[in-house]
Amino acid sequence: MAEEQREPRNVQDSGQEEAQAWAELVDTARRTVSDGLVVGTSGNVSVRVGNTVLVTPSGVPYDRLTPADLTGVDLQGRQVLGTLVPTSELPMHLAVYRSTDARAIVHTHAVHATAVSTLVPELPAIHYMTGALGGPVRVAPYATYGTDELAENMLRALTGRTACLLQNHGTIAYGASLSQAYDRTAQLEWMSHLWLTARAVPGLTPHLLTEEQVAEAGERLRGYGQRG
Numbered sequence: 001m002a003e004e005q006r007e008p009r010n011v012q013d014s015g016q017e018e019a020q021a022w023a024e025l026v027d028t029a030r031r032t033v034s035d036g037l038v039v040g041t042s043g044n045v046s047v048r049v050g051n052t053v054l055v056t057p058s059g060v061p062y063d064r065l066t067p068a069d070l071t072g073v074d075l076q077g078r079q080v081l082g083t084l085v086p087t088s089e090l091p092m093h094l095a096v097y098r099s100t101d102a103r104a105i106v107h108t109h110a111v112h113a114t115a116v117s118t119l120v121p122e123l124p125a126i127h128y129m130t131g132a133l134g135g136p137v138r139v140a141p142y143a144t145y146g147t148d149e150l151a152e153n154m155l156r157a158l159t160g161r162t163a164c165l166l167q168n169h170g171t172i173a174y175g176a177s178l179s180q181a182y183d184r185t186a187q188l189e190w191m192s193h194l195w196l197t198a199r200a201v202p203g204l205t206p207h208l209l210t211e212e213q214v215a216e217a218g219e220r221l222r223g224y225g226q227r228g
Contacts, residue, residue, distance in 0.1 A: 017049055018049050018052065018054065018070065018072070018081070019067060019070070021047050021049050021054055022054050022067065022070045023067070024047065024178050025045050025046070025047050025054055025055075025056070025178060026062065026065045028045050028106065028178045028179075028181075028182050029043075029044075029045045029056050029062040029065070030062045030063060031182065032045070032062075032106065032108055032182075032185075033062055033063075035186065036110075036111070037108040037109070037110045037185065037186070037189060038108050038109050038110075039109065040061070041058075041059050041060065041061055041062070042108075042109045042170075043106075043107050043108040043109055043170065044056045044087040044089050044093070044107050045104075045105070045106050045107070045178070046087075046093045046104065046105045047103065047104045047105075047178055048097055048102070048103050048104065049072075051074060051075055052072045052073070052074060052080060052081065053072060053073050053074070053075065053093060053094065053097060054070065054071065054072045054081070055071055055072070055073065055086045055087050055090065055093060056071070056086075056087050057069060057071045057082075057084035057085060057086060057087065058084075058085045058086060058087050058088050059085075060084065069082065069084055070082050071084045071086055073086055073090065073094075075094060075097060075098060076094075077090055077091075077094055088145060088146040089107055089145060089146055090146075091146065091147065091148055091150070091151040092105075092107065092150060092151045092154055092172060093105050093107075094151075095151040095152070095154065095155050096154075096155070096158070096172070096174050099155055099158075100158070100174060101176075102174035102175065102176075102181075103174075103175070103176050103177060104174065104175055104176070104177055104178040104180070104181040105172065105173070105174045105181055106171075106172070106173055106174075106178075106181045106182050106184075106185045107170060107171065107172045108170050108171050108185055108189070109169070109170040109171075110170060110171055110185070110188075110189040110192070111189075112189055112192040112193040112196055113165055113170065113171045113188055113189045113192040114165075114168070114169065114170050114171070115192070115196060116139075116165060116192040116195065116196065117139050117165040117166060117167045117168060117169065117170070118167065118168055120139065121138065121139050122136045122137060122138045122139055122165075123136060123137040123139075123165065123188075123191060123192060123195060124136065124195055124206070124208050125208050125209040125210075125211075125213075125214050126191055126194050126195040126198060126206060126208060126209075127191050127194060127209070128209060128213070128214065128217035128221075129187050129190075129191060129217075129221075130191065130209065130214050130217070130218075131214045131215065131216070131217035131218025131219075131220075131221055132184070132187065132217075132218065132221045133161055133162050133163045133173075133184060133187070133188065134160050134161040134162055134163075134218070135160060135161060135211075135214055135215070135218070136214070137161060137163055137164055137165055137188060137191075138157040138158075138161065138164050138165070139157065139164070139165040139166070139167050140153040140154045140156065140157035140158075140164050140165065140166050140167060141153050141167055142166075142167040142168050142169065145169065150166070150169075153166075154166060154172060158172075162174055162175060162184055163184050163185070163188050165188075165192075171185055171188050171189065173185040173188060
């Protein structure tokens with residue numbers, strides 16, 4: 001028997017948790033613009049609420065998004081909330097949610113990180129915050145945006161990591177919350193800027209951390225911050 005196709009729910013039918021998550025998602029998306037991580041409508045943000053993935057819609061400037069624009073899909077990509085078309089990068093987002101414990105994802109076209117993606121197969125371990133992302137950040141080979149091929153390349157680059165670079169494209173990072181996914185994105189862009197700055201000094205080569213040093217930093221960072 002064919003599976004019944006359901007019409008997407010409208011915003012009036014969404015729950016309080018979904019509405020709150022959407023508001024935070026919009027704030028995060030706007031922050032990517034104000035912090036210079038994306039230009040225009042490039043990049044996208046999503047957050048998982050139960051088995052529903054709320055995601056920025058395709059081609060809509062973030063400053064125009066309202067509560068009525070709430071857009072959501074299930075883990076198979078079927079639209080279950082709203083009427084706006086989801087981001088064209090939906091395959092990447094869904095691939096991460098199906099394969100990891102991610103609750104939120106931020107994808108950007110950050111300048112320095114994208115520049116690094118065109119130069120090396122992974123971001124050299126220029127700073128101990130590399131450990132916070134699981135180790136040296138890999139570059140996923142280029143594939144056309146919005147394709148399953150790009151999603152597959154990304155998943156391989158994310159093995160054992162919480163962020164990766166997308167060759168000639170940008171960044172993707174995930175976390176247990178939107179704030180954590182955003183912070184990892186910002187750290188990746190900062191480290192990329194740091195490495196590009198250091199390697200640009202004539203006659204000098206940046207000192208890099210060893211695998212052991214990165215691993216030790218990663219262990220210490222897991223206990224960083226306030227407890228309880």
